Amino acid sequence: MHFKQLLLFLTVLAHDVSCWEPSFDGLTVETTAGQVQGFINSSTPGVRQFLGIPYAEAPLGALRFAPPQPKKKGGPIKATAFAPSCMQQLSNASTIYTEVVPQFLINGGQSEDCLYVHIWAPVVKDSHRRKRRPLPVLVYIPGGGFTGGGADSVAKIPDTWVQRTQSHIVVIMNYRVNVFGFPNAKGLENRNVGLLDQRMAVEWTRDNIAAFGGDTSRITLWGQSAGAASVDTYGYTYPEDPIVSSLIADSGSATIRSSADYAQTNFTFLAGLVGCRGLSSDAGLACVRDVPAVTLQSALSNYIGSGARPSIAFVPVSDNVTVFSNTTDRALRGLVAKIPAIMGSNENEGAGFVPFTLAGPGAAALFALTQSIIACPVGLGVRNRERIGLPTYRYQYAGNFSNLAPVAFMGAYHSAELPLLFGTHDREFYGPSTPFEYDVSHTMQALWLSFASNPSAGPVIATSRRQRFEWPEYSSDTDSMVLFASGDRVLQLVDGDRIDANCTGL
Template sequence: MRLPFLAFLASVPNALARPYGLSNLTVSIPNGIIHGTIDNSSPDVHQFLGIPYAKPPVGALRWTAPQPAEPFGEIDAKELPPSCMQYLTNNPGLYINEVLEFNLGCRNGSTGPITEDCLTLSVWAPKATKKSKLPVLLFIYGGSFTTGGQNVPYQLPPQWVQRTQSHIVVSFNYRLNLFGFPNAAGLASEETQNFGLLDQRLAVEWVRDNIASFGGDPERIGLWGQSAGAISVGYYSFSYPEDPIVNTMIMDSGNEFLDIQTYDAAHSNFTFLASNFGCGDLQPAEELECMRKVDAFALEDFIHTYDDAATVPEIRFTPTIDDKTVFANFTERTLAGSIAKVPAILGSNAEDGVPFVQYKPTGINETLAYQSTLLYFFCPGWKAATNRLAAGVSVYRYQYSGNFTNVSPKGWMGAWHSAELPLVFGTHPLYRGNSTRLEYETSHAMQDAYLAFVTNSGNEIHMTTQQWPVYNQVAAGLVREFGANVPAQTVSVAGMENQCPGIYQP
């Protein structure tokens, strides 16, 4: 909400009288003045929520590359912002029937507030000054490029920042599904239609240019993603090999080899959608302009209804290969050196595949779940790690194996896809019962390892303090395992890796 200048002046005496005065919770950046907030659960964390980093991608700017935000004068940044356009499926599954805390606002059947004007970010920082130069973790949420946002309960970082008081976390919205990845014939001449990925780059640039005002160090930014967010980090390392901006990358349960792309050279998905909104039988440019005038909620509601009904043919809007932001030859590009030379963590969960086989409340086919874990998560991670190793990039690998009842309420869920996030963010005890001592210790071990990695730019000497060996020919198969009866230990996964060449051919 924009504050009139006189109202702002009137608020100054009261603000100064509070324990956290104006200098603590107000930050000035070139675009304007930002008023943050605190809450009682994390009293030493300054929260600046919903800061615009791009112009609203609406009207004529729908389906265009993001443009930097214009000066906003002064804003209250005290509430988590609406998310980008999306829908939450009503079809049964773990995220719908078992654990809602991975859904926006902890909702079932609803995403909570969404808007097309969604390109905002949030900053969580300890009490810091421009001289503090704290390391920064910049998080990209997952959700198959169709869902996600800043307001996912298990992915809120105040508990972590409160504990360490030595780092900053930034999370941001990027355009999803149809609005982020339209693959429209009318845009075929553009360099890319992966606008959601361009949003991510602009968010990284915003952090580089502004994070010092929050006490952060623009030379120590770790780009961290989970699932589709981790795929995004993988893509990013090839899109900007000469100017990555970030100094480290962390990929949880995803990387460039996870095949989630849309293959639709005829642009039939977009054209089919257009035909249902009075925009059919037009030339590509006219079709595009017609669709830019259609209400965003009408478009999203149509896709939601169509998808939930399992209608054939499927319509899908995810990244497409454009050889600008997504490539068809990641191995060749890596071996040719066309990859950002920054240290990387690549990891997966022991039961990552559980949500991706048929859901039954009583359990799942464990054989299929294991095969899914290997095929979609573990082996792509192995391939991405060995490629980087050959290109001279420092790589660290992990496996999360925790099985805690307040994150995995049914024993057969195990260390399922996303289960590590409440441990890293420190949100594990907040929603579904108390945490065990092992759970707290595992959480702290993961937090400290990630933070040490970003703080020291992935330096191998510093990572030995975490007892985490760099992945190399000597230590092939050695990973850092978290949560399996002890908080952290180094184990060999060579037996699993040996299965990969026979089942995984990217």
């Protein structure tokens, strides 16, 4: 080959090699589950969305009631639609969520094949991808009383938040609930497999989020209600290897709800309802695993809805492996993750737990429910952390906005803070948001994001008045609990006795 021919050949070869690597658009990402193809929605053009990425094998057949198994790598994944929610426990009860704010309920279908994550990340241009520091990651666990819930809920979609800040990534998981997630059956080694789903979703995030632009050293585990209880529980379950760098628990703690079925009779009773009566533990499990998921769901939901006795329930049980019966003792023995946390509750949580009427049950009943179901258990969770010197940033949310709470008694009900945090308050509810509502929303978002960005420093923001606000670590001896949206003040520091003085055992 002559020199000129060789030079021409090498030039063509170099051109061909450069073409082998496609231009980076951030929408095709290699993961441990396979190559994922995301999309960009025209309403949030600065956000890459990856909806429905499997993090575990479908828990079907022999995998029903079993710990999740990591998803094996397969072919390309078209991540352009929400995955089905996990099988729900159905109810005909009338609540503010069914009658007034269905935006918090799940959309779409249900399936046992439900162990998926959903990711929202800023668009990253090819010219910037090697210069930009990896972003903090918020991994969100949805609530639902451990009997329902999932990622596909219009009140809790973070696309506009990510669009506005361009400085963080949000991952929202599905996990098994009710009997599918918390079977507590004799013969099972793991009785709270729904909590193991959550751990696997965190592990998947650790192993894959860098490919989406995330920082594996700055993963915050965040949840609300049952999701918050899961977050607080997670710290006690994984004291030596939490993976995450911080925790955020909205309206929930490790003591919020657990099963009293220590004799493990609920599963046996339910098995009898679906044709698996009088069998040994192993045979009973095998039998129920063969029952169609919809049949099992209907039997459970219809029986509980009938109010018949004996009452049964499938929520986390204290097995002292994933859930602990005495978190105070565990904290005092140092058996809790040594990472900072934000914890708090809402002023009128009780409105989310009563049968719906326009007038409501009255202020005294609402206050009693607020304290007993959410506020006092959260106070105990905060106090446990304070006793051993773990940095904790405590809040109470008092916002009462007519587009989110159009019925008078609702106020700062259970979940009411979420539309402000996710940025959905001005598009999914009833009418425009007020300037004050935007101020509260942006302030809370900035504090949550500041905390996720640098947990060891504590949340710090510049206020609308161009002043620096540093959220102090909570101390029961000082005014160190942040009160959001009370009166006309976006935030202020108050004494925790505003809540705890009405609790016993704190």
